[in-house]
Amino acid sequence: MRGIVAALVILAGLGPATADPALDALVAAYPDHLAGYEKNDLVFRDGTRLPIDDGVREKSFDRLLDDPDIEDQFAIPYPLGIAGVKPPARNEDPGRIRNQALFVKMYGDCRKGEVKGRMKAVAWLPGRGGGTVMVTTVNGVADQLAKVSRDLEKLPQDMTRYLVPSSGTYNCRVIAGTKRLSVHAYGAAIDLNAKFGDYWQWAKARDGIFAWKNRIPLEIVEVFERHGFIWGGKWNHYDSFHFEYRPELIALAKRGWPK
Numbered sequence: 001m002r003g004i005v006a007a008l009v010i011l012a013g014l015g016p017a018t019a020d021p022a023l024d025a026l027v028a029a030y031p032d033h034l035a036g037y038e039k040n041d042l043v044f045r046d047g048t049r050l051p052i053d054d055g056v057r058e059k060s061f062d063r064l065l066d067d068p069d070i071e072d073q074f075a076i077p078y079p080l081g082i083a084g085v086k087p088p089a090r091n092e093d094p095g096r097i098r099n100q101a102l103f104v105k106m107y108g109d110c111r112k113g114e115v116k117g118r119m120k121a122v123a124w125l126p127g128r129g130g131g132t133v134m135v136t137t138v139n140g141v142a143d144q145l146a147k148v149s150r151d152l153e154k155l156p157q158d159m160t161r162y163l164v165p166s167s168g169t170y171n172c173r174v175i176a177g178t179k180r181l182s183v184h185a186y187g188a189a190i191d192l193n194a195k196f197g198d199y200w201q202w203a204k205a206r207d208g209i210f211a212w213k214n215r216i217p218l219e220i221v222e223v224f225e226r227h228g229f230i231w232g233g234k235w236n237h238y239d240s241f242h243f244e245y246r247p248e249l250i251a252l253a254k255r256g257w258p259k
């Protein structure tokens with residue numbers, strides 16, 4: 001009997017569909033595009049496949065940013081919530097690792113004109129003079145941002161200056177100093193009022209070290225996270241007025257990051 005149990009355990013371990021919480025979160029976050037995963041492939045609804053693990057071990061931090069595979073996106077846990085927010089450790093940039101093939105496949109390639117036609121105008125704090133912002137409808141981003149706006153309007157009036165005007169949503173560009181497309185190029189990110197924003201590239205670095213800085217009230221962060229957006233203020237390479245739609249990271253943080 002004990003031998004049979006042991007054999008079953010071994011067989012289960014060899015099975016193709018060993019549950020992976022990070023991949024489960026990813027597939028659940030983007031159901032319009034992702035069908036599941038099988039062996040080393042992330043499988044799209046149209047049959048396209050992307051390798052989950054590219055087999056490269058011990059990637060440098062720069063390589064993680066420049067050439068991540070699907071599983072690398074989960075290398076750094078996103079610390080959900082606003083209790084105990086503190087300056088991140090060196091290179092602790094949860095969410096900054098993005099597999100460009102996955103994002104371009106879902107949202108389109110703006111350099112080929114594939115993103116603009118999928119966007120729509122979302123009222124941005126209309127009760128406080130925010131006008132509208134253009135974001136993608138892909139993955140329900142526009143609907144989620146509308147919920148963010150609705151909840152932000154419930155915050156005290158003195159928060160308005162951080163939120164209005166928005167400093168931008170869609171922008172077909174690469175991240176400054178890199179060849180990587182910004183999440184703004186997919187229409188899935190929003191910058192709050194840059195007047196109150198802090199960005200690591202603007203900080204005076206001393207021996208490559210720059211001090212973390214933030215002036216954005218954490219109540220605002222809480223609203224965005226509630227609707228699937230992560231905050232650039234939780235990055236060592238901080239971008240404190242930047243939010244982007246990454247529901248897979250929020251979901252995995254809620255569940256508890258796998259060790």
Ligand SMILES: [Zn+2]
Binds near residue numbers: 184189241243
């Ligand atoms: Zn931004």
